[in-house]
Amino acid sequence: MSDHASTPVPTSAPGDDVPATTAWWRALRGWPSAARWGVYVAAGLVLVLLAGLVSGWVFYRKPLPQTSGELDVPGLEGRVEVVRDDMGIPQLYADSDADLMLAQGYVHAQERFYEMDVRRHVTAGRLSELFGEKALDTDKLVRTMGWRRVAEQEVALLEPETREALEQYAQGVNAFLADRDNSDIAVEYTLLGLGGLDYTPEPWSSVDSLAWLKAMAWDLRGNMQEEMDRVVAGLDHDQAEVDQLYPAYDERARRPIVTQGAVVDGIYEQDATRNATRKPQRPAYPRAAVDQVAALSERLARMPALLGKGDGIGSNSWVVDGEHSATGMPLLANDPHLDVSQPGIWMQVGLHCRTIDDDCALDVAGFSFSGVPGVIIGHNADIAWGFTNLGPDVSDLYLEQVREDEWRYDGAWRPLQQRTETIEVRGGDDFTFQVRSTDHGPLLSDVSADHGTLGANVPADPADPESDVGRGNGYGVALQWTALQPGPTADAILDLNRASDWPSFREAASRFEVPAQNLVYADREGHIGYQAPGRVPIRKSGNDGRLPAAGWLPAHDWTGDFVPFTALPSVLDPDEGFVVTANQAVVGSAYPYGLTTDWDLGYRAQRIRDVIEAEGELSVAEMAGLQVDEHNAMAPTLVPYLLEIDLPRGYFRRGQGVLRNWDFHDSADSGAAAYFNVVWSNLLRLTFSDELREQVRPTGGDRWFGVVEGLLSTPADPWWDDVTTDDAVETRDDILEQALVAARDEMTKLQARNPGDWSWGHLHRLDLRGSTLGESGIGPVEWLVNRDGAEIGGGSSVVNATGWDATEGYRVTSAPSMRMVVSLADLDDSRWVNLTGVSGHPASDHYDDQTELFVEGETLPWPFSRDAVEEAGEDTLELVPAPAD
Incomplete structure (x- = not known):
């Protein structure tokens, strides 16, 4: 018998009720007391950690949406089915457009409300409420431009059907929010709450949806950055050297989008061979306020990207007719290039009426913005469409002579328009400031710390050389921009969703004012086309939009007119049999209206054209393969x-x-x-x-x-x-x-x-x-x-x-934010993929389940018909009208 066998072992330690029969307890009895207490503390910390992990795991997964079974939703008139496939992509079925809009708002909020909430705080200039003083500069800039104020004015301009859709969408979002704690909505609210944020999301409104269109317009606004950069480059270089840094578009080496047609009597005619209007004169701008423009450029560079910024922001889209398609019918491809983020910009969705009639006209699928009703890019049962940024010059910076509450114009002093803005700052005092505006627009320089040095290089006013404005100070920088004028772009989104042919497509496009986009088109009848929409200003002869303008000279103003929609380039069934848009020049230099001189130089576009011409006939797979072509043109x-x-x-x-x-x-x-x-x-x-x-x-x-x-x-x-x-x-x-x-x-x-x-x-x-x-x-x-x-x-x-x-x-x-290829021969043969996934919840399997496919250059089947959607379906959620109280 061993010595250990003769040693008595207590069944418990004195004063404890912990069993002492385990090996670890026998070992511990011989340790010093301090060490024993250290182990007790460590064991306690482990238990606390485990409890925290369990609790954290619960809160991590708590916001995941219900995707099957039945949910009561206030406001619904009838039953809505939400069929999700194995990637979580929802396809909605209803008996009225109103129910589809409400259900889309509900589903968007299920998957991405935190993203929606952050977006509306950005566009309202209220980020500081959530994130404190570090967001104040962005809020000041957005408040100065007044994005939300413009969106509020737009509501009254919209068609009744659009206003109803926005209201129904908001009702769906709010039905989701009702009676939910923050921890039920998004894990981000739980984390922000742990950091001390005391916050409850407000109800959603129509204006919240409209304001996001201003963010789209801001990141796709054209050449405003180039205006400022030319000024900065000119600090140390003469005009010839600066011109070397901004090479002109070579339309002989890289073809524009539309290669046929001209403007005749104000209408773009695709078979015309020459213009019948005079090209406006565009003299060079005066050099002005270099130091202040540089300071403003730095401030704008620090504003967070909403859709993206920089050289990489653009897109590819192209469409080929049946002669160039292996299917014998058109194929259309699109991949917008935007900022990379998690979650991605887009959420895939399908909106389907069970029966198409006057009350229910939607049968559409594609890529949506969370927070905005309808489909932005995609196809319906009759047509398909894609976007790339047209990039016209729709904004100008004006150097303004300013003293106290006045600004100078045409030799006289005029009162500045002023309003007071107050920004709530989390963890700090409210910030109140004055927004000042001239007739050109708000003074962005007022949000720049360096605005007091403005005007160091402003030339003397030739109309009044003895002007009493002091050189080196007394100037401001104002922004004139088409997006700061209310417009009906929201009408265009839903009109595109319902369009059935080329005339109705162009009618929808005519309402798409900002941001101006290249629209490519294909339909089930075999037609393809291109339309340039957008509100593009016509400038007076003293302004070519390349540099900031002297705002005190009337010759630098906009005329107040815009390029007529009928005169914007368009083509139906082009002679070439295809259309390629990749942010290159829309038309040749003979076009009589000034769109911009700052086009993408066309390397991507020409590569796509070359491949299409070499292939002769493309399949769906070859169209998708071209989207991931990696030829470096340099x-x-x-x-x-x-x-x-x-x-x-x-x-x-x-x-x-x-x-x-x-x-x-x-x-x-x-x-x-x-x-x-x-x-x-x-x-x-x-x-x-x-x-x-x-x-x-x-x-x-x-x-x-x-x-x-x-x-x-x-x-x-x-x-x-x-x-x-x-x-x-x-x-x-x-x-x-x-x-x-x-x-x-x-x-x-x-x-x-x-x-x-x-x-x-x-x-x-x-x-x-x-x-x-x-x-x-x-x-x-x-x-x-x-x-x-x-x-x-x-x-x-x-x-x-x-x-x-x-x-x-x-x-x-920046990267393609999504890719799609639409087959007009068989819509169920179409393909799509998202940069990330449909969900905004980090705990969801669908938070990033498309990223690996995207990186590998692969795509997903895109079911559209009811049979195909049901075959692909994994979960079905029934949204039903809530019982009356």
Whole structure:
């Protein structure tokens, strides 16, 4: 018998009721008392942690929506079925448009109310209520522009059917919110509550939906940033040098969207061969208020992206007729390029009337904005449509002479329009300020800390050289912008949803005023088309929109007229048999109205055209494949120059060597693509950073393709010289050599010494981050809401437009926010995919379940007919009228 067997073991410790028969207790009895208490504390902390994890898990999953069974919904007139497939995509069936709108509001709120709530706080200038003083600058800017005030005015302009749809949608959202605690709505409210936020969401309203259209218009507003950047670039360079940085669109090398037709007597006729109106004169602007415009540019750059900003914001869409389609009927593709975020911009949805009649006319599916009724991009039973940003110049900055409460115009002083705004700030005092406006628009400079230095370079007023406004101060910057005038764009959304042919489609498009978009079209009768809609101002002869204008001179004003819708470019069944839009010039330079000079230079568009012409006939799969085409249009031009550089043998030449057999595609697994893009980044830095101020340095997109293309043929151009070296004048080949060497070292540091281990995807990562809590700086919270790290191909100004900013690194900054291909031969044969998923709940399987497909360039089946939807259905939720009280 062992010694241990003869040792008596108590059944419990003195003073405790804890069993002592376990091995861990026998071991513990011999420890010092302090150590024992340490273990007790640790054990207690473990239990608390476990309890917290269980509780956290409950709160994490608590907001997940009910997707099956039955729910009573106040306001419904009849039963609505919500059929969700295995990706959670909802298809709604009802017997009236009113019930469909109400149910869409309910389902949007189920999946994405927190996103909707944040959006309405942005557009109302009320972010500070949720996030404190750090959001104050954004709120001041939005309040100054008055987005919500304009939206409130728009309600009265809308058709009764649109107002009813907005009201029904809001009623559905509010039916969801009724009797729900914050923790039942979104986990973000739970987390914000733990941080001290005392907040209950307000009921939804029609204005909340309309105001989001202002956010769309802001991020897609045209060339306002270019106006400011030209001023900043002009601080250190003459006009010829600035012009080199903004190359003109080359319509011979890269075709515009519409390649036939002209304006005759104010109407765009697609078979006309020349215009019958006079082209307006557009003299150059005066230079003005450089310092203040630069300060304003910096302030606007700090405003958070709503849909996105920068070179990567654009889109691809194209449509081919039956002659170019393997199906014998049109195919239409679209992929808008916007900011990357989690959740993504879009929510897929279908809205179907069980029987089409006067009370129920909708049978549509596609991509919606949470917070807005209807489908923005998609197809119905008769037609399909897609959007890309047309990008006309619809905003102007005006330099205004200001003193106290007056502004100067045409030699006389006029009173400024003024109003008071008060912003509630979480954790701080309310902030009250005055918004001042001229006849041109609100003074954005009033929200810039540097507005007192405005006007340092304003030329003397030729009409009054003795003006008593002091030079170097006494000026302001006003914004005139079409979106600050009420309009009926909300009508257009629902009219597009109900359109059945080309005339009704164009009628709907005529109401789509802001943001101006390229609209591509296809129908079940075999027609394809293009229409440019939008409210585009006609300027007086002194204003070409390229630079801020002197607001005290009437010659710089808008005329008050807009390009007539009938004169905007359009074409039905074009001679080419296809239409390609990718933000390039809409028409050639002979067009008599000024749309803009700041087009995308057309590299993506021309690549799409080339592939369509080479293929001759495309299938649905080939259309989807073209959306992820990764051909880098700059590479065939630049690589031959790079290979001519004689680098030292060994380490540096082995890096250069990966370019020799490269196919010029920015594939995720390509080492050559990685090296080329790092060379490109260093080339831009070495060529321009010595001479350009930080805020206008090259980001690497299409404009810089054009700039460098122009410089490569002039090896001694002054831009190549590094002005920081006193004893040398660098030429093109010097800079190319330095870029190759620097890129080789950078690739070794970032990836590996062996070029065989390089890949573009390792550098070019898709990080999907929440726009609020995803940037909180709190690790566990960011882990909860963000989805980072996907390695992806593509790049800036590539058809697979995963843009990156050369001033920031190689991370994806913008991307196709969705992809769709619509087959007009068989709508059930169409394809779609979202950047993230339909849900805004991090705990949902559908928060990011489409991202892997997206990254791999794959798409999902897009069922549309009732039979196809039911076959794909996984869950069905019945929304039924709530019993009367």
